[in-house]
Amino acid sequence: MPAHRPRAAIPTRPEPSPGAHAPQPPAGIPPRPHVPPARPDTGAEPPVAPAETTTRLRPIAAPLPPEAPPRPAVAPAGRRPVGSVDLTPPAPGTRPPHPGPAAYSWVPPETPAEMTTRLRPVRTRRPARTLGALACVVLGLGLIGGAATGSWLTGDSSADPTARTGYTETRTLWHSVPVDTLFPRTLRGEGAGPGGADRIWTRIAVAPDGPCAPALDPLLLKTLQPVGCVRVLRATYTDATASSVTTVGMIFTEADAEAMGTLNSRFTTQGLDERPDLMPRTLPAKGTVAAGFGDRQRASWSLTVLTEMPVVVYAVSGFADGRTVTDPQPAAEAKADGATSAPAQAGLGHEALGIADRIEGGLRKSVRTATEKPE
Structure with missing residues (x-):
């Protein structure tokens, strides 16, 4: 087997260097800048620069204290103060100096709105005032x-x-107490006659309770207007000899204790209880000895303003035979010793006061019974 001969190496053709056969630009024209060849597309996306998320601070000039104006900066020779502006134009053929970086100041973030409630200041406690x-x-x-x-x-x-008082009970007493209690059928007056003689009076007429206008004289009604007249109760009595007649009445008012006290003072100081034009009216009764007892037969009268209850008690007397009296006389004057007027000689002043006192006493007893506390 023949020996293996090595294969002669084939000479390779040298690659021309980049730009070796490139056309050369004519003289005087600067060469084109070298552009690097594009990189092969590998399928991978180029890296993306991260986005800036922070907020850039805006340049804020550093505040100066209001009380001291800023001093001008003094720079050594050949140097400018920091932050100053050089207004000298640059020399011809030289570039202006690049401005330095802007000065930044840190500004604290805005304070958030206060959402809490401020507490009001609490005053200091004073033990002495508290103890007082x-x-x-x-x-x-x-x-x-x-x-x-x-x-x-x-x-x-x-x-x-x-509490039950004389005023609260009397306002309703006139229609709750029996008539025989307010006006007894017989009144006994021991020592109530002239010379201290005893008297006995018999009731011969009673009028139902009624309004004030028909029972009172207009001027008397006007005088009682400040206390307000509510109701009038009347009855007529005669003496044992039937020679005199007397009408007694009770005027119930709507006043309080202060108003009744004022009215009583007015009657006393001004003598209103002795004026003939304020004499109360009579209550005649047909078929009795008081059949002819009218306004012209009035001979003597009594008028008393009570202060412990809203009541005015009055009585007016005259002759039973119906004779006219031309000079009526108040009961207090007709009872005086030595009085010689016809009403005084007939004892009509004693008749008016005696009957009025007994009716007033019975009214007080009824009120006292109504206001007594049960044991």
Whole structure:
């Protein structure tokens, strides 16, 4: 087998260097800049530069204190102060100096709106003032308790708004008490006559309760207007000899204690109970000795304003034979010693006051019974 001969190497053709056969530009034209060959497309996307997420700070000039103006910077020879602007034009053929980086100042972020509620300042407590207030409270409670205890011990019920008094009971007493209690059939007056003689009066007529206008004189009704007239109750009596007749009445008002006290003072100081033009009217009764007892037969009268109840009690007397009286006289004057008038000689002043006192006493007794506390 012949020996293997090595194969002679085939000479390779040298590759021409880049630009060896490239056309040369004519003289005087600068060569084209070298452009690197494009990289082969490998299918991979080129890396993407990360996006800037931070906020760039805007240049803010550093604030200066308001109280001290800024001093001009003094720079050594040949140097400019930092932050100053050189207004000298550059020399011909030289480039202007590149401006330095802008100065940045850090600005704190805006303070968020305050969402909490501010607490109001609490005043400093003063022990002395607090102790004084407590002492006043204790003293007030002691006074109230003492007053209540005193009222309970003395039986005073004025502090109780629901307590029964002469005013609260009398307002309804006129239609709840029997007529024989208000106007008894017989009245006895021991020592009520002239010279202290005893008297006995008999009831001969009773009028149903009625309004004030028909029973009272217009001027008297006007005088009682401040207390408000509600109802009038009337009855007529005669003495044992049937020689005199007397009409007695009770005027119920709607006033309180203060108003009745004012009215009583007015009657006393102004003498209204002695004026003939304020004399009460009579109650005649047909078929009796008082059949002819009218306004012209009035001889003496009595008029009393009570202060413990809203009532005015009156009485007017005259002759039973129906004679006319031209000079009527108040009961207090007709009872006076030495009085010589016709009403005084007939004892008509005693008749009016005696009957009025008995009717007033019976009314007080009825009110007292109605207001007594049950045991």
